[in-house]
Amino acid sequence: MEYRLLGNSGVKVSLLGLGTNNFGMRMDLDESARVLNLALEMGVNMIDTANGYGGGKSEEFIGKIMKGKRSQALIATKFGLASGQGPNTKGGSRFYMMDMVHRSLQRLDTDYIDLYYLHFYDPETSIEETLRAFDDLVRQGKVRYIACSNFAAWQLANAMWTSKHHNLNSFVCVQNHYSLLRRDPDPEVVPYCKYSGLGLIPYFPLASGMLTGKYKQGQPPPAGSRMEKSSWATSQLNDRNFKIVQGLEAFAKARGHTVGELAMAWLAANPTVSSIIAGATKTEQLVENAKGLDWKLTADDLKEVDKIAPIAG
Secondary structure, three states: OOEEEOOOOOOEEEOEEEEOOOEOOOEOHHHHHHHHHHHHHHOOOEEEOOOOHHHHHHHHHHHHHOOOOHHHOEEEEEEOOOOOOOOOOOOOOHHHHHHHHHHHHHHHOOOOEEEEEEOOOOOOOOHHHHHHHHHHHHHHOOEEEEEEEOOOHHHHHHHHHHHHHOOOOOEEEEEEEOEOOEOOOOOOHHHHHHHHOOEEEEEOOOHHHHHHOOOOOOOOOOOOOHHHOOHHHHOOOOHHHHHHHHHHHHHHHOOOOOHHHHHHHHHHOOOOEOOEEEEOOOHHHHHHHHHHHHOOOOHHHHHHHHHHOOOOO
């Protein structure tokens, strides 16, 4: 397993991270344990969850599975999405953050969170308030590193400047949707990460299975797949994406690989990427996800892939 620095921090994380948004939803405790334990055996030390995954079950499952082996992994979790009906049940306020971190610590059955994310940018709360609350949690020892998710480049720049100006702990990484079918971070977020030293943590690297060849044009999504019931996911089953996947499949096959391996190898070739968060509902999927990281794409390979899967204009 390859390890990289987590952005501008001094801690090293596995290039392959385990996404656990299926824990407690599509996977029960035993299924989750099989996948997580194999991940640890493979050297995966980045375990990614959020307070809302599985209605909190994901964090609970991780807490139970990691009992007695807490030091083997960095646990990353998030807050910010709506968790109730009241006026203060979402966002990046100090009020909400302090409540959410307490609940996450209880569910995870741990004294500290290694990496704590603000799940989405909150336009109603000043970034200074959010960062001061984050800073307090770090100083209290409840959180070791802080991060954000789904931020635009200008939001990242504002947050980093605010931290520096007020001498506060700053974000070490940003987790954004990033894949060969979703290259939104390329024009601005990737260059800013390179400039600032922030690590980029891609999620949905396989485009919910689109980049594994799971879905076929003109056919309904397989039963039990992520795209079977998700209206957002099924919107990805369009002509543009199928055309790109077809080209990527041909490119990978000509080199003795699968399109899923190409998707992981392409992200790994980006030096700003610290860890790639990939979910797995079966141990076999975890093994497949790891295979792509052994494929080192050349500069010529990357140029050809850019032609097949260009940044959307």
